[in-house]
Amino acid sequence: RKEVEQDPGPFNVPEGATVAFNCTYSNSASQSFFWYRQDCRKEPKLLMSVYSSGNEDGRFTAQLNRASQYISLLIRDSKLSDSATYLCVVNTATSGSARQLTFGSGTQLTVLP
């Protein structure tokens, strides 16, 4: 089983649609969680951190369920510019040690006009 597993995708959705990505992680000691966005031929960039209480940033909502070891990302009113690969990232480093990021394989999203 992969340490971080994501929806295989690709997702092709029309503009304005709502789309949800799911991610599961295997290490119950994981400390922090993130969604990164990677545009074609570009480096990954942080989209948002994921907190236990759930957090929202504009059209983006992230949820974490520690009991189920499950992370989600919801994109509302999708735009053409949302087209990218979304990476689920888990940090398993303990406090005081170097970061230990594990990346999911990514979910490709294409928003169609």
Place this chain on the structure above:
Amino acid sequence: SAVISQKPSRDICQRGTSLTIQCQVDSQVTMMFWYRQQPGQSLTLIATANQGSEATYESGFVIDKFPISRPNLTFSTLTVSNMSPEDSSIYLCSVDRDGEAFFGQGTRLTVV
């Protein structure tokens, strides 16, 4: 945000040769990380580079194949040695700032 300048952005190399990738950060950082992203795959950590000590390599990666230098707190190099077509990949350096991981623009390597 951290600014990382990585070069070269791409290269096409002959098998058996070596390529050195450079990363320059806009401020001092304790640790720099080197990743590989193979076509259609996600990022895999190669090694962690601390200034003044040997890099720490992840399982499956060895110093002879991927020697790393870290001469100061703003600079690091990764060399891909004795290249084969299987080394064709994107290589990225990364640093942390305020809990966020930042990446260089990546080096797209093709070995022929």
